[in-house]
Amino acid sequence: MTLRNWIPIALVASCLPSGSCARWHSTPVLPARNSIVLDQLIVFSDSALPEHHRLLEELRSQRTLVSTKLRLPVSDEPIHIYLFPTAEKLDTFMRVNYPAMPQRRAFFVESDTRLSVYAYWGDRVAEDxxxxxxHGYLHAVVPHLPLWLDEGLAEYFEVPRGQNGVNRPHLDLLAEALSQNWRPDLQRLEQLRTTGEMTQIEYAESWAWAHFMLESSPERLDILQSYLQTLNKSQTPELISTALRRIDPAYVQNMADYILVLRQSLR
Ligand SMILES: [Zn+2]
Known part of the structure; x- marks a missing residue:
């Protein structure tokens, strides 16, 4: 889940013109009692954070993984991670500061000056x-990342190490959809502008295109890496669908076949 250029609504004490205070709003407090710096990450939490926490170490090393896999530079731009103790506290914070947002387990917010992640310690905190x-590592080095690719790559990197980026729930969903005559359509994904337009199948398809380019052939990997490098230089690359078609006119069918073959290989 990504928000771009959202301006938090600051709720402050407000008084009626007559001078009598009608109501005091208070901004829900961010967890900030403890913090730890892990290279580019600054993690805030109310409970103490061990320096060598396995998940935090994994997040720290994800920086190199993203950079190596996508052939991108690393950035020193801080990514602020706020870990709420419960889903309710995160929800209260988001409702006050980002009232138009749908309810989610975790959020990445990019403003003009800051990259922030909001999440809570729950069963799926590692994946979240x-x-x-x-998203944070990507946005720190790639401006104007298309929504589908932003989410597709995040869905790839959310998978635990050692699973080769295979997002099993997405793979199962797409295999089922293919059996019911659904077909991948990258050009349609390239038109998406807001996460509100994305349902589970769009997230799954975005992941599949990312996986297809990252893992199926050196030529497709090169298309993805070149695309990201052009964005990194603040230039406008040609659409990925156009580049894929040039090297393989049957790229859509081949992606559909790739999903089925990948699923078969895991059985
Ligand atoms: Zn996301």
């Missing part, structure tokens, strides 16, 4: 943080 922090 790998996903949102991947």
């Amino acid at each position: 943080l790998r996903h949102e922090v991947a």
Whole structure:
């Protein structure tokens, strides 16, 4: 889940013109009692954070993974991670500061000056943080990343190490959809502008295109890496669908086949 250029609404004490205070709003407090710096990451939490926490170390090393896999430079721009103790506290914070946002387990927010991740310690905190922090590493070096690719890559990097980026729930969903005559359509994904337009199948398809380019052939990997490098230089690359078609006119069918072959190989 990504928000770009959102301006938090600051709720402050407000008084009626007559001078009598009608109501005091208070901004829900961010967890900030403890903090730890892990290279580019600054992690805030109310409870003490061990320096060698396995998940935090994984998030720290994700920086090199993203950079190596995508052939991108690393950045020193801080990514602020706020870990709430409960879903309710995160929800209260988001409702006050980002009232138009749908309810989610975790958020990445890019403002003009800051990259922030909001999440809570729950059963899926590892997956959520790998996903949102991947957005952070990407946004720190790639401006104007298309929505589908932003989410597709985050869905790839949220998978635990050692699973080759295979997002099993997405793979199962797409295999089922293919059996019911659904077909991938990258050009349609390239038109998406807001996360509100994305349902589970769009997230799954975005992941599949990312996986297809990262893992199926050196030529497709090169298309993805070149695309990101052009964005990194603040230039406008040609669409990925156009580049894929040039090297393989049957790229859509081949992606559909790739999904089925990948799933078969895991059985
Ligand atoms: Zn996301």
